[in-house]
Amino acid sequence: MKRLLKSKMAVSGGIVVVLVLIASLLAPWVAPYSVKDFTRDLLAPPSVTHLFGTDSFGRDALSLVLHSGLETLGISLLTLVISGLIGIVCGIVSGYVGGWTDKTLSMAMQGIMSFPSMMVALLVMGIFGTIGRASLIGAISVTLIPRFSMIMRGATIPARDAEYVTAAQAVGLSRWRILWRHIVPNLVTPMVVVCSTYLPSIILLEASLSFLGFGAPPDAPTWGRIVSEGGKYFRIAPWLVMFPGTVIAVTVIGFNLLGEGIRDAVDPRIRGKLTAKSIR
Amino acid sequence: MALLKYTFSRTVRGVVSVFVIVTIAFFAIRLVPGDPVDVWLGDYATPELIAQTTQAWGLDKPLVVQYFVFLRQLAKGDLGTSLRANASVTYLIGEVFPYTVRLMIAGAVLSVFFGVLVGAFAAVRHNSFGDVASMTACMIFLSIPGFVLGYLLIYLFAVTWRIFPVIGGEKALSAAALWRHLTLPALSLGLGYAGTIARMTRSTMVEVLNSDYIRTARSKGLRQSTIVFKHAMRNTLTSLVSMIGVQIIVMLGGLVVTETVFSRPGLGRLYFTAVSARDYPLMQGSILVIAVCVVVVTFLVDISYGIIDPRIQYT
Numbered sequence: 001m002k003r004l005l006k007s008k009m010a011v012s013g014g015i016v017v018v019l020v021l022i023a024s025l026l027a028p029w030v031a032p033y034s035v036k037d038f039t040r041d042l043l044a045p046p047s048v049t050h051l052f053g054t055d056s057f058g059r060d061a062l063s064l065v066l067h068s069g070l071e072t073l074g075i076s077l078l079t080l081v082i083s084g085l086i087g088i089v090c091g092i093v094s095g096y097v098g099g100w101t102d103k104t105l106s107m108a109m110q111g112i113m114s115f116p117s118m119m120v121a122l123l124v125m126g127i128f129g130t131i132g133r134a135s136l137i138g139a140i141s142v143t144l145i146p147r148f149s150m151i152m153r154g155a156t157i158p159a160r161d162a163e164y165v166t167a168a169q170a171v172g173l174s175r176w177r178i179l180w181r182h183i184v185p186n187l188v189t190p191m192v193v194v195c196s197t198y199l200p201s202i203i204l205l206e207a208s209l210s211f212l213g214f215g216a217p218p219d220a221p222t223w224g225r226i227v228s229e230g231g232k233y234f235r236i237a238p239w240l241v242m243f244p245g246t247v248i249a250v251t252v253i254g255f256n257l258l259g260e261g262i263r264d265a266v267d268p269r270i271r272g273k274l275t276a277k278s279i280r
Numbered sequence: 281m282a283l284l285k286y287t288f289s290r291t292v293r294g295v296v297s298v299f300v301i302v303t304i305a306f307f308a309i310r311l312v313p314g315d316p317v318d319v320w321l322g323d324y325a326t327p328e329l330i331a332q333t334t335q336a337w338g339l340d341k342p343l344v345v346q347y348f349v350f351l352r353q354l355a356k357g358d359l360g361t362s363l364r365a366n367a368s369v370t371y372l373i374g375e376v377f378p379y380t381v382r383l384m385i386a387g388a389v390l391s392v393f394f395g396v397l398v399g400a401f402a403a404v405r406h407n408s409f410g411d412v413a414s415m416t417a418c419m420i421f422l423s424i425p426g427f428v429l430g431y432l433l434i435y436l437f438a439v440t441w442r443i444f445p446v447i448g449g450e451k452a453l454s455a456a457a458l459w460r461h462l463t464l465p466a467l468s469l470g471l472g473y474a475g476t477i478a479r480m481t482r483s484t485m486v487e488v489l490n491s492d493y494i495r496t497a498r499s500k501g502l503r504q505s506t507i508v509f510k511h512a513m514r515n516t517l518t519s520l521v522s523m524i525g526v527q528i529i530v531m532l533g534g535l536v537v538t539e540t541v542f543s544r545p546g547l548g549r550l551y552f553t554a555v556s557a558r559d560y561p562l563m564q565g566s567i568l569v570i571a572v573c574v575v576v577v578t579f580l581v582d583i584s585y586g587i588i589d590p591r592i593q594y595t
Contacts, residue, residue: 115570115571116531116534118533119551123305123563130555211425212537234435235439241428245424246428248425248428249423249428252425253420256423
């Protein structure tokens, strides 16, 4: 934690993340207008009254972005939790049990990973429906689970083969006890690292899918959806794309910096190995 | 000879993996509830019309029969008929494929060129202002969603300065016009990945530049450019090639968004329309072509190892 606070990168990333989170959580109070304030100022350029301009319904774009922050980040975080849990469990099982279970799981995971995430996510949404939070979260999770799983598998195997585990087996501890008491504690660090690495990718993939009009329903738009709506009027009202787009980019930069800071603080040896795996 | 044998065994493996992917996709698409006929007919659905359409699309037959019909057609190079466009899938894909190939090659070349160049620059100037500045730029590029970058490029270079055309493919145009149409989409597709490649190049090259043989080269009095481009670059590239290969495959996914933003015809957009419309045959065909692309790129990357590093043997 101390090392984390010393890193300028992590601190600045953390500040951005906290600000975005607070702004999204407090949207009903900090947003200057409600999303139901339809005015006659259609597609008005940014001004003092409307910092981000107004959209095609005359709604304040800044308020729209603020109000949809919770939806966007909520979906991303929920996806992280769901895919993280499933992936981490799969990885630990794969690494700890070994044998055929491991071979089958690894093959399936590598198969999914060899395909571009976007294409896999689209296929999943094509099968389970293109509208709805559940299928959006499911689609992103399918692309993320193998990544979590393979990294956790890689971390589990050396822990499983460690001498103290052999010793624990010799003493006659049960498999579950060995797993829970002796192996899992070793995996906390890689878990944290892996989660912080992939969160930005989740946000970007979610943004791309909602930009394409998939995922969250139109009445509860996420940032990607707002950009996509703004894109229709891009020639006459570019601010409708630029401001929400910048908000997405800044949020992703914040999470990236924070994640990198965490990675360096926890284990300088993994540096460079994980950063390479940015997915989109 | 070894290369020929290697190519053959890789081709067999590639065909098998494409076959497995297509089979999984075939059943996955069909096993899940929700009927494309209902989606297609919408409010006009009457029992007779549903039965008629189901029969016309061959969806009334058992799944296994449908699968074998599909395989038999596939063997003839026929991917079926699109449910929506009422044209053969092979034709639809064939029509847009050249656009995608051009965009992919341009995007890949751009991202590798800029990525390796900026990465090498940052590594040589390790911890200097230039290093920090270029790495910050990379962080920004890899954090901007592809569609925002696309719109930004359009706004700057097509709307404000009018240097490049805004949208569209490059049908029946001269070579110069073709390049002009390709530049912005290729930049929008490639720059994000250039950021990732630059960061990887930097971290690998910093390691290489600290190794003993570079110190030897320096003590021999070789010029900095010789050291960087002849000695360090080659060893950096060997460890980079696989990562670059992964990035190019990931870039295939970026096609969907780029082609949509620039309203370009292409495989990504075709796949996207197929998914939105639940057009089974078109989805199936696109997945097949994407799978082949993935296999081919992986193969090319593996081959290029041997070219960059002669110590590697093909087995």
